[in-house]
Amino acid sequence: MGEAKRVEHQLTDKGYVPVYTTAVIEQPWETYTPTDHEVWKTLFHRQREILPKRACREFLEAQDAMGMGAEQIPKFSELNEVLKATTGWTLIGVEGLLPELDFFDHLANRRFPVTWWIRKPEQLDYLSEPDLFHDLFGHVPLLMNPVFADYMEAYGRGGVKAHGFGEHALAALTRLYWYTVEFGLIQGEDGLRIYGAGILSSKGESIHCLESDAPNRIGFDLERIMRTRYRIDTYQKTYFVIEDFEQLFEATRPDFAPIYARLADAESIPAGTVLDGDRVFNRGTGEGWLKDGDV
Numbered sequence: 082m083g084e085a086k087r088v089e090h091q092l093t094d095k096g097y098v099p100v101y102t103t104a105v106i107e108q109p110w111e112t113y114t115p116t117d118h119e120v121w122k123t124l125f126h127r128q129r130e131i132l133p134k135r136a137c138r139e140f141l142e143a144q145d146a147m148g149m150g151a152e153q154i155p156k157f158s159e160l161n162e163v164l165k166a167t168t169g170w171t172l173i174g175v176e177g178l179l180p181e182l183d184f185f186d187h188l189a190n191r192r193f194p195v196t197w198w199i200r201k202p203e204q205l206d207y208l209s210e211p212d213l214f215h216d217l218f219g220h221v222p223l224l225m226n227p228v229f230a231d232y233m234e235a236y237g238r239g240g241v242k243a244h245g246f247g248e249h250a251l252a253a254l255t256r257l258y259w260y261t262v263e264f265g266l267i268q269g270e271d272g273l274r275i276y277g278a279g280i281l282s283s284k285g286e287s288i289h290c291l292e293s294d295a296p297n298r299i300g301f302d303l304e305r306i307m308r309t310r311y312r313i314d315t316y317q318k319t320y321f322v323i324e325d326f327e328q329l330f331e332a333t334r335p336d337f338a339p340i341y342a343r344l345a346d347a348e349s350i351p352a353g354t355v356l357d358g359d360r361v362f363n364r365g366t367g368e369g370w371l372k373d374g375d376v
């Protein structure tokens with residue numbers, strides 16, 4: 082087990098890529114092996130050891146409050162009872178990445194897709210696709226936060242709408258998700274903290290994003306983010322910092338149509354660039370940055 086069941090492989094200009102079923106599946110909890118549970122336990126302990134004072138308080142408290150522990154892979158059905166009662170979100174099991182519109186539609190209806198399978202012991206540090214540890218440990222706890230939960234729904238609604246606006250709009254929304262839900266930082270009362278799931282599920286990046294001088298740390302700005310390219314194969318060159326979750330939710334309030342129209346004519350910004358108007362928390366030294374490969 083621990084192996085994703087891919088429907089087929091499709092030949093693209095990037096070679097053969099896996100195509101997943103979009104079906105919602107029940108978590109096959111009984112099929113997890115002792116090794117699967119051991120991987121969960123190891124990663125859980127490893128992250129919880131380094132995340133106090135690095136992850137935002139809301140994340141750590143929510144993870145405890147929902148009863149997500151190290152002992153074994155949690156059951157979606159048990160987490161759902163707490164989640165449903167708290168913010169009305171439901172976890173659904175999936176095979177892996179979904180087509181964008183399916184993904185947006187789930188979020189718009191307060192359903193969060195969680196990959197049911199977990200990585201192998203030799204993949205503890207890096208995996209190119211989301212697995213159960215990333216989805217469940219990284220994303221799910223903040224769905225307990227009422228404001229963040231509303232942001233995720235609003236984002237999903239925005240995504241469904243964006244489909245009428247074409248590729249520019251979708252690219253903008255993907256960047257917004259990347260720089261907030263996946264790689265966001267928050268400047269709270271007790272300093273700079275992590276809330277992005279892509280960071281929270283990675284030991285190396287949890288330390289790097291806060292403690293390294295290499296990356297830029299810049300204040301959140303919706304349109305700026307929507308123009309900014311990103312990295313999928315290295316640590317981020319730039320992290321965007323919010324003040325609170327209200328700021329995120331408020332950013333989704335305006336009509337995005339005029340924003341998309343402006344973005345269609347604007348140049349994209351390389352992942353590591355600092356602009357004149359940026360609120361700079363840290364101007365990155367750029368140490369270790371690869372020149373090519375911004376997506």
Ligand code: HBI
Pocket residue numbers: 175177178179180181184194195196211254255256258259
């Ligand atoms: N599907 N299951 C899953 N999880 C994601 O995070 C996800 C996805 N499909 C598309 C997608 N993310 C990205 O395009 C987001 O930027 C929207």
Ligand code: FE
Pocket residue numbers: 211215216220263278279
């Ligand atoms: Fe993710």
